[in-house]
Amino acid sequence: MIDDFFGAIRIGLVKQAALGFFDSGVGGLTVVRAVQDLLPHEDVIYLGDTARLPYGSKSPETIRQFADEDVNFLLSKGVKAIVVACNTATAHALPSLQQKYEIPIMGVILPGVEAALADPTAERIGIIATRGTIGSHVYQHALATRRTGLMIHGIAAPLLVPLIEENWISEEVTQQVLLKYLQPLIDKGIDTLMLACTHYPLLVPVLKEVLPSDVRLVDSATTCAEHLKIMLEKIDLLSDQEEDGKLSIYLTDLSEQFEELARRFLKRSTGKIHRAVVG
Amino acid sequence: MIDDFFGAIRIGLVKQAALGFFDSGVGGLTVVRAVQDLLPHEDVIYLGDTARLPYGSKSPETIRQFADEDVNFLLSKGVKAIVVACNTATAHALPSLQQKYEIPIMGVILPGVEAALADPTAERIGIIATRGTIGSHVYQHALATRRTGLMIHGIAAPLLVPLIEENWISEEVTQQVLLKYLQPLIDKGIDTLMLACTHYPLLVPVLKEVLPSDVRLVDSATTCAEHLKIMLEKIDLLSDQEEDGKLSIYLTDLSEQFEELARRFLKRSTGKIHRAVVG
Numbered sequence: 001m002i003d004d005f006f007g008a009i010r011i012g013l014v015k016q017a018a019l020g021f022f023d024s025g026v027g028g029l030t031v032v033r034a035v036q037d038l039l040p041h042e043d044v045i046y047l048g049d050t051a052r053l054p055y056g057s058k059s060p061e062t063i064r065q066f067a068d069e070d071v072n073f074l075l076s077k078g079v080k081a082i083v084v085a086c087n088t089a090t091a092h093a094l095p096s097l098q099q100k101y102e103i104p105i106m107g108v109i110l111p112g113v114e115a116a117l118a119d120p121t122a123e124r125i126g127i128i129a130t131r132g133t134i135g136s137h138v139y140q141h142a143l144a145t146r147r148t149g150l151m152i153h154g155i156a157a158p159l160l161v162p163l164i165e166e167n168w169i170s171e172e173v174t175q176q177v178l179l180k181y182l183q184p185l186i187d188k189g190i191d192t193l194m195l196a197c198t199h200y201p202l203l204v205p206v207l208k209e210v211l212p213s214d215v216r217l218v219d220s221a222t223t224c225a226e227h228l229k230i231m232l233e234k235i236d237l238l239s240d241q242e243e244d245g246k247l248s249i250y251l252t253d254l255s256e257q258f259e260e261l262a263r264r265f266l267k268r269s270t271g272k273i274h275r276a277v278v279g
Numbered sequence: 280m281i282d283d284f285f286g287a288i289r290i291g292l293v294k295q296a297a298l299g300f301f302d303s304g305v306g307g308l309t310v311v312r313a314v315q316d317l318l319p320h321e322d323v324i325y326l327g328d329t330a331r332l333p334y335g336s337k338s339p340e341t342i343r344q345f346a347d348e349d350v351n352f353l354l355s356k357g358v359k360a361i362v363v364a365c366n367t368a369t370a371h372a373l374p375s376l377q378q379k380y381e382i383p384i385m386g387v388i389l390p391g392v393e394a395a396l397a398d399p400t401a402e403r404i405g406i407i408a409t410r411g412t413i414g415s416h417v418y419q420h421a422l423a424t425r426r427t428g429l430m431i432h433g434i435a436a437p438l439l440v441p442l443i444e445e446n447w448i449s450e451e452v453t454q455q456v457l458l459k460y461l462q463p464l465i466d467k468g469i470d471t472l473m474l475a476c477t478h479y480p481l482l483v484p485v486l487k488e489v490l491p492s493d494v495r496l497v498d499s500a501t502t503c504a505e506h507l508k509i510m511l512e513k514i515d516l517l518s519d520q521e522e523d524g525k526l527s528i529y530l531t532d533l534s535e536q537f538e539e540l541a542r543r544f545l546k547r548s549t550g551k552i553h554r555a556v557v558g
Contacts, residue, residue: 052331062532162441253341
């Protein structure tokens, strides 16, 4: 990853180029939304690998291969920087992507960890995520190296993404599934719950019902946008255009269901969604 | 599809070659198990496209592309006939595969329909399947053209596959999810429930608990094996080897979870599972 102005110049990155985002599906649009709020003049190109989703239950090797192909698609679109807007891909692929490519690439995990530790009293931290993210131990390691004495409890919760995609968020059964996953964390007295999957922000209303009221919910979208802004300022790549940025969404599989979900994650119009061929 | 002896001779198919099966994941091993029981001397090559599963929520175009790539993988292994051991792929891709390739290719839908109609009193038929299978209307059409006066009710049940893969089959929440999907069918007084996804046979014990005792459960594995036997006899391609057939399983993504699931679907040892590169 380049970390200075001259690096950016050297590989020919320009302010007017778009920011690239990718995720296994449309959940990463929660990060795009936060970036559009903070950096409204940036153009955004978003790739959702819906033909091969989910990533969360697949092996590290396969996730790294898919992530590499996703990055290549975004590079072919001439982006100036890339956000891995997927926790599983960040967990397994970010280091190898940063090593392989000169373009700035950031993930969602360190911003999430920073958001969790922004409260100096946070002590007992629960993490819910896909099997892949929990199994990587990247969150647990990043938290433990930044603050000593934390109690950290990670839970793989593979049914949450299908429940969200089925739009069963308000159904009683979703509360029951959440309670089944979260009861061990509640019993351990967590003060913070990290939503370590870009799909989960849609669950916040139900989570507030099933969790004790003093548990703080943390997702990485907002801090991720802040990290991105700092990085772009540092390498002088913030857009200087005056009009609002354009959003272009590419999905590797198109369906009405994905388009409807994309609107729910983005909370605004998606514009025309394009089909991408990746891999 | 060839349908005679001379066709088989013409394209050089030989009795000693293996049978090829493919599915989006490991659910199709329920069909392999039935085939091993009925045709113990046949070698079997099984491909599970675990890197891109599930197929059930993806678009018809994407499913057809994946199925075509799966068939090409099996052809590269020299199989003598192919079973599409996946309802979603059968629904969307079987006709185009049969048109494109000379090798005999069969699916799981017609055997399932025949099994459902084997009871002459069957009148009110419920179908549970993935969104893709239900949306294709292939089951509904095949039933309605074979018997008049049927009441047919199809329900897309996309949460069932993740519940099975999470191994939550005995959890109370699985009963509740099943009841939420099935209550409308129970209210309509179905006498038959078709399990139109190769994952669902694992749910039979719970289904028996939540359904009225007089509802008949039908899956396509056994009739699919019978159809395959008849087809192979007709074109004189049944294996004449005397020892037990060998099973070779290829998955596009390998993980401990898939290997464990494969054993549960097959109900016997899987042998060493190989990684396949497809597409």
